[in-house]
Amino acid sequence: MKKFLKAILVLLLIFVAYILFKTFTFSSKQLEVQPVAKVSIPETSILRLTEALKIKTISHEDPANFDSTAFEAFNEFLKNSYPLIDSVLEHKTFNKYSHLFSWRGKDLTLKPIVLMGHIDVVPIASPEKWSVDPFGGIVKDGVILGRGTIDDKFSVIGILEAVEMLISEGAQPERTIYLAFGHDEEVGGEKGAVAIAKFLEHEGIQAEYVLDEGYAITQKLVPGVDPDVAFIGVAEKGSTTIELTVDMEGGHSSRPDPETAIDVLAKAVVKVKSNPSKGTVSEPMQGFINQIGPEMGFVNKMAFANLSIFKPLVLSTYESxxxxGNALIRTTTAPTIFNAGIKENIIPTQARALINFRIIPGETSEDVLNHVNQTVDDSRVKTRFFGFNSEPSPVSPVETSGYNTINKSIKEIFDGVLTAPNLVIAATDSRHFGAISTNIYRFVPYHINSENISTFHGIDERISVEDYENAIRFYRQLILNSKGQ
Ligand SMILES: [Zn+2]
Known part of the structure; x- marks a missing residue:
């Protein structure tokens, strides 16, 4: 017995030693970069962003509400505000209001890069809750307010400002640089990004990398990490919607059958919702763990360094x-429409629900449909795909000159930030650029925290003047850094 206990103790010690060894050798992989001196940004840069914010380039769900005069005004704004870009860059429009600028590089043997953004914005749901006119182009106490500031006009204008500034300095990029600005990102991107990507594909363009929106610099949003963390999206989730319908005998509500169409459908939806797909550490998440784990305190670091042992704990932490957090580790389930009935005393003959799923890389919409059918397991519930469907994007590699250039440029402009790849849980226009490059990254340079995160598509959307100025510096630095390697 004593021998047995001894053996257990030895095994336990080995186990603990193994965990500690893995923890202490889980060392920082952060790129060491010296910050660069801040170039001065002219006052007029702020003015041009506020001018852009005043133009109501709203994408409405109903195409009948499309206001072409606003988008024409934006075309005019671009032409008048950036005379050097207008004279030096080639310019092509798509479906009148989406733009592709091409700035010819010195070395045409190098692959070009594509910097993306979108000029459309979402509508204002509750104008009375805004503290300012959402289209007033207001600057107050060092903050620029208005619909589109962070999504995504500061980025579009930031890129244009950087290019205009570089041309005025006499610069010409090493690689050709494409600026691709869609005008319908918020409603799917068919007329903008899709058309631009098709054109580039037709021209045989293969880009070294593509950079679009998707992630930003997070402040205190990663539990257990104190410094700011800039996430570079290396993949985005897919989206599919499944329609569930139940057709049954209806009748008068005074003599209901034990189960009606509503009952059957309600049970099915509850089953689907309470049996989500399995949690998983996707490839982008693994990249995040490798980069950020070593920067954490002992307990978190130990868990991330020994993922094979602590995976269930890590997943349950994200889930809870x-x-x-939950969206990062699994395909999510969101019932979005539930329809049945026309009168209070009639049992309907049909009930119908839509459930939207955001699919994690590694799974497909077909997997989702199979999972729904197996979970519901009731032949009275008919299922089918409904509407818009997109598979998760491929995962872009991080060992590329594109990723390194973005990574380095972030650290040169934003001193002391940590960087890491991650999974974007929403959709961006860059998903249409799969044929143009395997290296698609999603990052815009501004700080997001618990205070401003809800302003995204929300009330009092805003960016600090300082963030906007740094965005211009970032894009300038990125273009300068995008050389041949
Ligand atoms: Zn956006």
Whole structure:
């Protein structure tokens, strides 16, 4: 017995030693970069962003509400505000209001890069809750307010400002640089990004990398990490919607059958919702763990360094974080429409629900449909795909000159930030550029925190003047850094 206990103790010690060894050798992989001196940004740069914010380039769900005069005004704004870009860059429009600028590089043997953004914005749901006119182009106490500031006009204008500034300095890029600005990102991107990507594909363009929106510099949003963390999206989730319908005998509500169409459908939806797909550490998440794990305190670091042992714990931590945390580790389930009935005393003959799923890389919409059918397991519930469907994007590699250039440029402009790849849980226009490059990255240079995160598509959308100025510096630096290697 004593021998047995001894053996157990030895095994336990080996186990603990193994965990500690893995933890202490889980060392920082952060790129060491010296910050660069800040170039001065002219006052007029702020003015041009506020001018852009005043133009109501709203994408409405109903195409009948499309206001062409606003988008024409934006075309005019571009032409008048950036005379050097207008004279030096080639310019092509797509479906009148989406733009592709091409700035010819010195070395045409190098692959070009594509910097993306979108000029459309979402509508204002509750104008009375805004503290300022959402289209007033207001600057107050060092903050620029208005619909589109962070999504995504500061980025579009930031890129244009950087290019205009570089041309005025006499610069010409090493690689050809494409600026691709869609005008319908918020409603799917068919007329903008899709058309631009098709054109580039037709021209035989293969880009070294593509950079679009998707992630930003997070402040205190990663539990257990104190410094700011800039996430570079290396993949985005897919989206599919499944329609569930139940057709049954209806009748008068005074003599209901034990089960009606509503009952059967309600049970099915509850089953689907309470049996989500399995949690998983996707490839982008693994990249995040490799980069950020070593920067964490002992307990978190130990868990991340020994993922094979602590994976269930890590997954349950993300799951219980809810919302975005849960969305990072699995395909999410969101019932969005539930329809049945026309009168209070008639049992309907049909009930119908739509459930939207955001698919994690590694799974497909077909997997989702199979999972729904197996979970519901009731032949009275008919299922089918409904509407818009997109598979998760491929995962872009991080060992590329594109990723390194973005990574380095972030650290040169934003001193002391940590960087890491991650999975974007929403959709961006860059998903249409799969044929143009395997190296698609999603990052815009501004700080997001618990205070401003809800302003995204929300009330009092805003960016600090300082963030906007740094965005211009970032894009300038990125273009300068995008050389041949
Ligand atoms: Zn956006």
């Amino acid at each position: 974080a809810g919302g975005a």
